[in-house]
Amino acid sequence: xxxxxxxxxxxxxxxxxxxxxxxxxxxxxxxxxxxxxxxxxxxxxxxxxxxxxxxxxxxxxxxxxxxxxxxxxxxxxxxxxxxxxxxxxxxxxxxxxxxxxxxxxxxxxxxxxxxxxxxxxxxxxxxxxxxxxxxxxxxxxxxxxxxxxxxxxxxxxxxxxxxxxxxxxxxxxxxxxxxxxxxxxxxxxxxxxxxxxxxxxxxxxxxxxxxxxxxxxxxxxxxxxxxxxxxxxxxxxxxxxxxxxxxxxxxxxxxxxxxxxxxxxxxxxxxxxxxxxxxxxxxxxxxxxxxxxxxxxxxxxxxxxxxxxxxxxxxxxxxxxxxxxxxxxxxxxxxxxxxxxxxxxxxxxxxxxxxxxxxxxxxxxxxxxxxxxxxxxxxxxxxxxxxxxxxxxxxxxxxxxxxxxxxxxxxxxxxxxxxxxxxxxxxxxxxxxxxxxxxxxxxxxxxxxxxxx
Amino acid sequence: xxxxxxxxxxxxxxxxxxxxxxxxxxxxxxxxxxxxxxxxxxxxxxxxxxxxxxxxxxxxxxxxxxxxxxxxxxxxxxxxxxxxxxxxxxxxxxxxxxxxxxxxxxxxxxxxxxxxxxxxxxxxxxxxxxxxxxxxxxxxxxxxxxxxxxxxxxxxxxxxxxxxxxxxxxxxxxxxxxxxxxxxxxxxxxxxxxxxxxxxxxxxxxxxxxxxxxxxxxxxxxxxxxxxxxxxxxxxxxxxxxxxxxxxxxxxxxxxxxxxx
Numbered sequence: 081x082x083x084x085x086x087x088x089x090x091x092x093x094x095x096x097x098x099x100x101x102x103x104x105x106x107x108x109x110x111x112x113x114x115x116x117x118x119x120x121x122x123x124x125x126x127x128x129x130x131x132x133x134x135x136x137x138x139x140x141x142x143x144x145x146x147x148x149x150x151x152x153x154x155x156x157x158x159x160x161x162x163x164x165x166x167x168x169x170x171x172x173x174x175x176x177x178x179x180x181x182x183x184x185x186x187x188x189x190x191x192x193x194x195x196x197x198x199x200x201x202x203x204x205x206x207x208x209x210x211x212x213x214x215x216x217x218x219x220x221x222x223x224x225x226x227x228x229x230x231x232x233x234x235x236x237x238x239x240x241x242x243x244x245x246x247x248x249x250x251x252x253x254x255x256x257x258x259x260x261x262x263x264x265x266x267x268x269x270x271x272x273x274x275x276x277x278x279x280x281x282x283x284x285x286x287x288x289x290x291x292x293x294x295x296x297x298x299x300x301x302x303x304x305x306x307x308x309x310x311x312x313x314x315x316x317x318x319x320x321x322x323x324x325x326x327x328x329x330x331x332x333x334x335x336x337x338x339x340x341x342x343x344x345x346x347x348x349x350x351x352x353x354x355x356x357x358x359x360x361x362x363x364x365x366x367x368x369x370x371x372x373x374x375x376x377x378x379x380x381x382x383x384x385x386x387x388x389x390x391x392x393x394x395x396x397x398x399x400x401x402x403x404x405x406x407x408x409x410x411x412x413x414x415x416x417x418x419x420x421x422x423x424x425x426x427x428x429x430x431x432x433x434x435x436x437x438x439x440x441x442x443x444x445x446x447x448x449x450x451x452x453x454x455x456x457x458x459x460x461x462x463x464x465x466x467x468x469x470x471x472x473x474x475x476x477x478x479x480x481x482x483x484x485x486x487x488x489x490x491x492x493x494x495x496x497x498x499x500x501x502x503x504x505x506x507x508x509x510x511x512x513x514x515x516x517x518x519x520x521x522x523x524x525x526x527x528x529x530x531x532x533x
Numbered sequence: 534x535x536x537x538x539x540x541x542x543x544x545x546x547x548x549x550x551x552x553x554x555x556x557x558x559x560x561x562x563x564x565x566x567x568x569x570x571x572x573x574x575x576x577x578x579x580x581x582x583x584x585x586x587x588x589x590x591x592x593x594x595x596x597x598x599x600x601x602x603x604x605x606x607x608x609x610x611x612x613x614x615x616x617x618x619x620x621x622x623x624x625x626x627x628x629x630x631x632x633x634x635x636x637x638x639x640x641x642x643x644x645x646x647x648x649x650x651x652x653x654x655x656x657x658x659x660x661x662x663x664x665x666x667x668x669x670x671x672x673x674x675x676x677x678x679x680x681x682x683x684x685x686x687x688x689x690x691x692x693x694x695x696x697x698x699x700x701x702x703x704x705x706x707x708x709x710x711x712x713x714x715x716x717x718x719x720x721x722x723x724x725x726x727x728x729x730x731x732x733x734x735x736x737x738x739x740x741x742x743x744x745x746x747x748x749x750x751x752x753x754x755x756x757x758x759x760x761x762x763x764x765x766x767x768x769x770x771x772x773x774x775x776x777x778x779x780x781x782x783x784x785x786x787x788x789x790x791x792x793x794x
Contacts, residue, residue, distance in 0.1 A: 278771075280770075301770050303734070303770070304734070304735060317738075319770075322765070323765050323766075324738065324765075324766065345742055345745065345746070345763075345764045345765055345766060346738060346739070346742045346766050348735070348738050349735055349738070362735075362738075362739060364739070364742045364743075364746070364766075367746050368739070368742075368743060368746075369738070369739030369742055369743070390736060390739035390740055390742075390743060391739070392733075392735045392736050392738070392739050393733075393735045393736070407733070407735065407736055409691070409736065409739075409740075412691075413691055414691075414732060414733065414736045435731075435732060435733070435736075437732075437733030437735060437736055438733055438735070451733065458690070458731040458732075459729075459730060459731030459732075459777070461733075484733065527734075528734075
């Protein structure tokens with residue numbers, strides 16, 4: 081009798097998990113790899129001067145692995161009490177032994193941990209440096225020789241920065257085994273009003289929200305950033321000189337690069353072709369905002385669309401370089417369309433419901449993420465991913481505030497976006513299946529993240 | 534120079550002067566004639582004293598029109614004292630308040646068998662300065678004129694067509710805009726296009742551009758010179774109202790006019 085409620089809730093939970101698994105779209109499985117392996121990451125311990133950095137090291141490794149979305153993290157409370165620290169600690173279970181307290185890989189493969197992989201190691205101080213020995217083993221293989229994926233040494237400064245660095249490196253090595261590029265070193269450009277209400281400036285931060293730094297100082301509205309494929313150029317739209325114009329900035333030298341704007345009330349929303357040699361943008365030269373392509377310095381502009389409607393947000397397929405997704409009001413409320421580079425073969429991608437905007441190509445050029453008000457009142461944006469060929473869509477956010485401006489991480493598994501779910505607009509990242517949401521900004525309002533390598 | 538004051542030179546000089554004076558004195562020496570007899574003394578007759586005007590003043594001597602001045606006098610030995618300007622005979626000692634409307638000179642004649650005396654005093658009358666003209670109304674500035682005389686127009690959701698009510702507003706605006714441009718020959722008018730918060734920021738930049746441009750085209754058709762109308766789209770970057778409801782959204786879907794000097 082006493083056990084009934086527990087059983088009942090377990091059943092409900094199981095049903096919910098099954099239901100969730102069933103509705104997981106093919107798109108999500110393609111983008112995130114579907115069923116996840118389980119990983120156990122017992123804490124590294126440190127001796128002497130390295131001990132004070134162990135907590136930080138363990139936290140960074142855990143977060144990097146968890147955020148990757150490659151693994152399910154085995155609950156730490158289930159871990160055996162005596163994990164290995166070096167390869168030499170590993171044992172083969174004796175015939176009669178039930179378990180070896182963590183020193184056997186089988187201890188980790190068995191219930192309740194059920195881990196497929198085990199990462200372990202230790203920290204030490206050596207010659208004034210912080211050194212980590214990091215091992216990674218497949219627990220499903222009985223022979224520890226074949227179970228070993230790698231054991232490597234990582235060295236860095238004896239400091240918090242050093243601990244972060246070697247933790248990121250160890251995590252990146254684990255993720256690399258599964259074909260997942262590390263996001264360490266990637267940047268997110270964004271727009272913020274934290275420097276003064278009514279102004280917008282371009283800012284940049286590391287992929288995890290650290291090192292937030294201001295780039296523009298126009299005391300004006302500077303917005304709609306975009307970054308070249310090689311990460312060396314930043315383009316944005318600014319009111320610094322009156323009417324909105326495109327400006328180009330070198331992320332290497334920190335200087336502005338001349339860009340010739342057409343004589344039009346509005347020149348905006350520059351984006352780059354995948355070869356980095358041309359710029360697409362929206363300009364109202366003709367009286368209606370239309371899509372143009374020009375050289376990198378803005379010269380030789382050529383008109384691509386030719387409508388008496390608003391055409392905006394051109395984005396060239398990063399894989400093929402042969403087609404453009406964009407936003408148009410030609411059929412009524414704003415929808416997402418696709419066309420060839422010359423403007424031919426236009427097709428509407430969203431089905432005409434609600435308003436759609438902010439298309440962002442997945443690095444592989446097969447999917448787009450975008451914002452859509454379908455199923456919600458105008459202005460209540462949610463994020464969706466679409467397979468451009470089949471126009472099949474999957475919804476990632478469900479009405480928690482307004483969710484806009486998705487941008488793919490270079491790994492193609494994560495998205496940055498902005499949302500006002502906390503009451504103000506902030507930048508978040510999440511996995512492409514909508515899980516693992518992390519808030520990266522808190523100060524002022526922050527919009528329009530662009531994830532760059 | 535020193536040689537000039539040699540003692541021998543000085544001695545010679547003095548001697549020559551002395552000799553000269555001595556020779557002249559010798560030549561003019563003659564006996565003096567007797568003095569003439571004194572004139573006979575005047576015949577003594579008793580005669581009355583002449584009139585004397587000890588004082589005749591106006592206080593103050595300068596007045597502004599409408600104010601008064603006091604004439605004060607003191608005359609001795611007079612048998613009759615008369616002041617002109619219609620005042621007439623007055624006692625030898627007294628005062629009189631006068632308020633002439635223009636600058637006036639008062640003449641006093643004091644008569645006496647022994648001799649008359651005359652004096653005059655002038656009361657200067659200044660006209661009060663005309664009241665300062667009411668402070669010149671500062672000419673209203675370009676932006677004041679526009680905000681007072683030119684009304685914003687409003688749009689439907691996701692539309693840039695000029696609504697019926699906006700047409701009427703623009704027709705009223707045309708005369709004001711022409712007059713303002715006439716009064717500010719180097720100025721132009723900037724038409725700002727604004728949108729509500731619901732469309733995406735990127736699309737709204739185009740929508741605001743379209744709204745400003747449609748407004749401009751309408752005004753040009755009604756005869757406002759095209760080269761003096763500029764446009765800018767603020768999309769949803771500069772809302773007039775920040776609440777999330779229709780009345781606020783309607784306020785933000787507008788074309789707004791500002792002056793550029």
